[in-house]
Amino acid sequence: MLNVAVAAFMLARMGHPPRWTALAAVTLAVLLAGFAASTWLETRISAGMYQDPVVAQERSAYQQVVVTEYRGDTRLYLDNQLQFSSVDEARYHETLAHAAMTSVAAPASVAILGGGDGLLAREVLRYGSVQEVTLVDLDPAVTDLARENRLLTDLNEHALDDPRVSVVNADAFRWVEDTPQTFDVVLVDLVDPSTERVAKLYSQEFYGMVAALLRPGGAFATQATSTYFTPDAFWQVVSTVRAAAPDRAVVPLTVNVPSFGEWGFALSLPPGGAAPGSGEPDDVPGLFARTPLPEDLRFHDAASLAATTHLPADNPPRDLPPSTLLSPTVQRTYQEDMRAWRY
Numbered sequence: 001m002l003n004v005a006v007a008a009f010m011l012a013r014m015g016h017p018p019r020w021t022a023l024a025a026v027t028l029a030v031l032l033a034g035f036a037a038s039t040w041l042e043t044r045i046s047a048g049m050y051q052d053p054v055v056a057q058e059r060s061a062y063q064q065v066v067v068t069e070y071r072g073d074t075r076l077y078l079d080n081q082l083q084f085s086s087v088d089e090a091r092y093h094e095t096l097a098h099a100a101m102t103s104v105a106a107p108a109s110v111a112i113l114g115g116g117d118g119l120l121a122r123e124v125l126r127y128g129s130v131q132e133v134t135l136v137d138l139d140p141a142v143t144d145l146a147r148e149n150r151l152l153t154d155l156n157e158h159a160l161d162d163p164r165v166s167v168v169n170a171d172a173f174r175w176v177e178d179t180p181q182t183f184d185v186v187l188v189d190l191v192d193p194s195t196e197r198v199a200k201l202y203s204q205e206f207y208g209m210v211a212a213l214l215r216p217g218g219a220f221a222t223q224a225t226s227t228y229f230t231p232d233a234f235w236q237v238v239s240t241v242r243a244a245a246p247d248r249a250v251v252p253l254t255v256n257v258p259s260f261g262e263w264g265f266a267l268s269l270p271p272g273g274a275a276p277g278s279g280e281p282d283d284v285p286g287l288f289a290r291t292p293l294p295e296d297l298r299f300h301d302a303a304s305l306a307a308t309t310h311l312p313a314d315n316p317p318r319d320l321p322p323s324t325l326l327s328p329t330v331q332r333t334y335q336e337d338m339r340a341w342r343y
Contacts, residue, residue, distance in 0.1 A: 004028045056149055060141035074151045076117055085259040086155055089119055090298035095255045095308055097123035098293055098300060099267050100185045100221040105290040107184040113172040114189035116142035118156030121165055126294040133165045140169040173200055176209045186210050188222035199328035202237055207244035219269050227254045227264040227315050230337035234264040235318035236330050241266045243322035249284045253308040
């Protein structure tokens with residue numbers, strides 16, 4: 001608009017035919033109208049990108065945040081990528097939370113890295129022993145939405161308003177590096193390592209710092225991408241968690257989440273006499289057995305949680321090198337896996 005205004009001024013000063021000045025004025029008017037309608041246009045265009053009606057959206061400093069809802073199915077998208085569907089999110093969040101929580105005796109202090117939607121916090125708060133939860137999520141737009149949007153508060157059961165929960169809007173890597181706190185359980189729920197910027201949160205250095213936050217007997221678990229669509233990336237995350245704390249046992253887990261397919265997690269536990277890093281469920285004392293599983297979960301019971309340790313035969317273990325800050329190979333591995341599904 002500034003360029004057109006300058007052009008109109010110069011045309012008038014230089015005595016060009018009035019039609020050129022009129023054309024500049026019309027162009028300026030069109031640009032002004034587009035600017036005035038930009039929010040409406042963006043909303044209409046964004047709504048057309050989603051299968052279900054958009055009920056909330058915001059462009060934050062970090063990403064586009066969109067909530068859709070149709071016939072009881074609430075979905076959260078970040079930068080057009082589905083984060084959860086309310087139809088099956090319990091399969092994911094119950095696996096990540098309860099695999100670690102039940103493997104620690106009376107967990108009192110929990111850190112959640114990511115999980116700004118409050119769904120992991122909801123699962124953690126089911127344990128009566130929990131006294132404090134620190135949730136670290138980069139984007140305040142997401143945590144504010146999880147506190148204020150009725151659809152999300154119904155799902156997370158107002159977890160972020162619980163007095164035991166403290167929300168910290170910060171970069172997870174820097175926060176882990178700087179915090180003096182220690183925890184019984186740390187849950188890592190971050191977006192897939194599709195870029196080098198995110199890959200630092202899947203590095204040996206990051207997981208090493210996370211392990212250093214654990215109290216004696218503590219556990220941490222991380223989402224580890226799909227065991228089916230990105231099997232090499234999954235096993236590289238497992239290898240990286242193992243390399244970050246080689247004295248600990250690492251148990252790979254999988255569960256079917258229909259919205260995403262087979263999904264993987266890596267659970268890091270004190271070995272308790274097992275061979276370091278073995279990860280074989282029978283070799284890890286206390287696996288899912290140190291604290292009772294809460295009752296009346298939407299998806300898991302003791303048998304189904306135990307079944308998450310049984311990976312299918314078509315996804316055998318792969319011994320891949322760990323991803324590091326200097327060599328963030330997990331990002332390349334992830335992209336190579338995903339390339340097989342791009343037609």
